[in-house]
Amino acid sequence: MDINEHEHVIEVTDLRRVYGGGFEAVRGITFSVDRGEVFALLGTNGAGKTSTVELLEGLAEPAAGHVRVLGHDPYAMGVPPGRAKSRPWGRAAVRPRTGVMLQEGGFPSELTVAETARMWAGCVSGARPPLEVLDLVGLAGKADVRVKQLSGGERRRLDLALALLGDPEVLFLDEPTTGLDAEGRRDTWELVRGLRDNGTTVLLTTHYLEEAESLADRLAILHQGRIAAAGTPAEVTAAQPSRITFELPEGYFLGDLPPLGELGVSGHEVEGRLVRLRTHRLQWAATRLLVWAEQAGVELRRLDVRSASLEEAFLGIAREAAETAGTKEYAA
Template sequence: MTNNPDSTSAVWVRGLRRTYGQGASAYEAVRGVDLDVPVGSITALLGTNGAGKTSTLEVIEGLAPATAGEIRVLGLDPVADRAALRRRTGVLLQRSGFSGDLTVRETLRMWSATVTSPRSVDEMLALLSLEQRADVRMLALSGGETRRVDLACTLMGSPELVILDEPTTGLDPESRREVWRLVSGLRDGGATVLITTHYLEEAETLSDRLEIMHAGQIVRSGTPTAIAAGHPSKISFVSAAGVPEDLAGVRRVVHERDRTTLETDALQTSLSDLLAWAAHNRVELDGLDARSPSLETVFLSIADGRDPAVSAPQDIETPKEGALR
């Protein structure tokens, strides 16, 4: 058995390919993915529709073999060494299969019997704020409460590596932020977290590193701030007076119904020029909104095919300490 060539990575993937079917009908869902999940970090794996994210996760979790490539999870082969890895990992799937007739407490007790050195049921009930629902049957829980039971089972064995597939689906905003605090606490306690989510705010808030997939490949890698760098800031407003054509830094003007959006490489300069123009011409800029580039900006540009990374995958180096603003 080959050990993980990079001991700083809890998940190490090189050249991963996964193909469904054979011959002319074969479909390659994952096309040469390289992935590193640093030990003690939170890494978010994002993907546009049909990107191959689920196919990649299934290989990492040991649920399916790769068509080609090398994969090491905590230094082990996720398929050949699945039994050994199971004791060291916690996996939260998008849907659980727990019996609806069992109570929450009974469900956790049942799960604890499958875990090496489990934490107590009472501890997990408290950790996920489920004490008041402990004797309620699973079928009577809300979607958010069911998700918290799933999380309690995932974390019961104090895993070194936690894989969370859409962990806050069905949760209200308050519960979602409670899960965020819990996930951050896992990292602070030394665990490694690989998370998938459709909530871009969640990925941007939680993650030390992002991996964005599109069409079976990783097209963007880096910190949230580094990934957003190079994408335009946006200034939007409603005005009946048109838009001045000589604003510094503006690369694109978009008109949608009665709203105008300026995409600019120099937010402060463009905004200052716009406000000076409006004041000089006594123009009212209703609903004025100015914002720096965000993960949403990057993600949508990839989904729309406007990001150059779609045709030329690249890695973005993490900025040196002090470079983030």
């Protein structure tokens, strides 16, 4: 049955992918993506991001588990028993409704940008006017330029334009802003937000954590083929401690501060006179620390109070996962 607007656009259940030699790149992950949502897959190189996206795009068959995109198996071909041959199913039902931007596209270098877009449009059902999508990604002024003369960032824009030719319901973006300058990256973010606001479902992978924090409604962090954390960016960062950094006043030592336990501090480091406190109760800790400083009549120089960022959460999760794996290996 085809998906309706109230169901998940993408459903992944206990998904696994195994390469030749028995290497398991994706190890039983489960997640879903709703209609009109931007969902980000994060992880270090080799975490399983691209391996997962290729399964969602129908480019490979899972070793185990299930994938459904728009209610269909994106890899399956043919017609299952009991289904009318006149109704599209599996790959035939998914492909016309999805757009794919790979990490690197392969374009004929001698064709112009406009010729490349027209050629690609001939392979897409109900394609939008090529010049329209080129304008959308800021390449209208390069329409007559040969592909081989484009910069790396301009080629990424062309990749994106071709992914948008079919006006897709679901858009897969694999590292969409790699090679773009800061302005190009921001322009792409605005484009993705506009697509989401118009109902397009976007699944992206990215190495830019600021990009995921800015764009994603929800995200999953992969580590060694498994989901180490998932949720909204705020939910994922909330699991990591906030930080308070300051310089000890002259003549004071760490023991002169209020008891760290009373401040809700879960850990700390001292480098010379500089103190870093970690806490899950940022407002409580900061308020009591400032009250202490006022009562003591001292100034906390180099004071820096901040919540955890997605980058800190990402690094913390990766570090914890690595330590856990190391402990298991040592125990074995």
